Amino acid sequence: MIRRIIQIDEDKCNGCGLCAEACHEGAIGMADGKAKLLRDDYCDGLGDCLPACPTGAITFIQREAAAYNEAAVLEQKQKKMQTQGAVLPCGCPGSQSKELRREESSPEGSRECSPSFAKPASQLGQWPVQIKLAPVNAPYFDGAHLLIAADCTAYAYGSFHEDFIKGKITLIGCPKLDSVDYSEKLTEIIRSNSIKSLTIVRMEVPCCGGIEHAAVNALKNSGKWIPWQVVTISTDGRILED
Numbered sequence: 631m632i633r634r635i636i637q638i639d640e641d642k643c644n645g646c647g648l649c650a651e652a653c654h655e656g657a658i659g660m661a662d663g664k665a666k667l668l669r670d671d672y673c674d675g676l677g678d679c680l681p682a683c684p685t686g687a688i689t690f691i692q693r694e695a696a697a698y699n700e701a702a703v704l705e706q707k708q709k710k711m712q713t714q715g716a717v718l719p720c721g722c723p724g725s726q727s728k729e730l731r732r733e734e735s736s737p738e739g740s741r742e743c744s745p746s747f748a749k750p751a752s753q754l755g756q757w758p759v760q761i762k763l764a765p766v767n768a769p770y771f772d773g774a775h776l777l778i779a780a781d782c783t784a785y786a787y788g789s790f791h792e793d794f795i796k797g798k799i800t801l802i803g804c805p806k807l808d809s810v811d812y813s814e815k816l817t818e819i820i821r822s823n824s825i826k827s828l829t830i831v832r833m834e835v836p837c838c839g840g841i842e843h844a845a846v847n848a849l850k851n852s853g854k855w856i857p858w859q860v861v862t863i864s865t866d867g868r869i870l871e872d
Contacts, residue, residue, distance in 0.1 A: 631694070632692055633693075633698075634690050635670060635673050635690070635691065635692075635693060635695045636673055636677065636679060636690060637667075637690070638664075640664045641687075642686060643665050645660065645663040647660050649679040649683050649687075650665060651682070652678050652810075653678060653679045654707075654814075655703045655707075656672055665687065670696045671695075671698060671702060672698075672699070672706070674703075675698065681809075728757050729756050729769065730755055730757060751791075753791040753792065753795040754791070754800060755770065755798065756770045759800050759802050760802060761801045761802065761816065762808065762810065766815070767822055771824075771825065774825055775798045776798065777829045778802075778829070778830050779794065779800065779831040779832075779841075780802070780831065780841045781802050781804040782804070783833060783863050784802075786865060786867045787831075787869070788867060794861075801816075803841060806840065812841065812844040813843075813844045813851065814848075815848075816844060816845055816848030817848040817851040820849060825856055827856055828849060828856055828858035829858070829859055830859070831860075831862075831863065832860065832861075834862050834870060
C-alpha cells in the first residue's frame with residue numbers, strides 16, 4: 631500500500647540516537663553509527679521522531695510500505711519492557727541499568743578522625759537517573775518510594791541526598807531543556823510497578839512546573855492511588871512552605 635512513512639537521510643544523521651529513543655513503536659534503530667528504519671510495519675507515520683532529530687535528517691515521504699501493525703508493535707513493546715539492563719539505541723554503556731547497594735555507615739565511625747573532614751555519602755540507589763534513560767520495568771522500581779526531581783534541585787538544596795534521595799529511587803529531568811513530555815514514560819513506570827509513594831521536588835521557577843505537571847498527570851493516568859507530595863525549593867536553597 632502507498633502510505634506516509636519516515637525517511638532518514640544518513641548523510642545528515644549524526645548518530646545521536648535521539649530519534650530511536652523517541653520512537654515508541656521501535657521502528658528506528660542504530661546500525662553502524664546511523665539511524666535506520668528497521669521495519670516499515672512498526673512506523674505509524676505520526677512522526678514523534680521528527681522533533682527529536684537535531685540535524686533534520688528525518689522527513690516524511692509517500693511510498694509503498696507495509697501497513698502499520700499495531701499488534702506486532704505491542705508484542706515487541708512487551709518484550710522490551712521485560713528486558714532489563716538495556717542500553718540506549720546509540721549503544722552508550724553509561725545508560726546500563728543497575729541497582730546500587732548502600733551500606734549503612736556509623737555516624738560515629740565517620741567522624742573518628744576529624745568532624746571537619748567527614749564527607750557525606752551518596753544515597754543514590756540506582757542508575758541511570760534520567761527519566762528518558764530509565765527502563766520502565768527495572769527491578770528496583772518494585773516496592774519503591776519514587777522521587778521525581780527537577781535537575782536543579784540537587785544543586786540548590788544542600789542536603790538533597792540525605793533529605794530526599796535516601797531510601798528512594800530517583801528520577802530526574804528538566805522539562806525546559808529536554809523539551810519532552812515525561813507523562814507517558816512516568817505513567818508506564820507507575821502503572822507497571824508497585825510504587826509505594828511519590829515525591830516530586832521542583833524549583834520555584836515557573837518552567838519547573840512542567841515536571842510537576844507530568845508527574846501528577848502520570849499518577850492520574852496510571853489509575854493508581856498512592857501517597858504523593860510536591861516539595862518546592864527556592865533559588866537560594868530553601869524549602870518553600872505551601
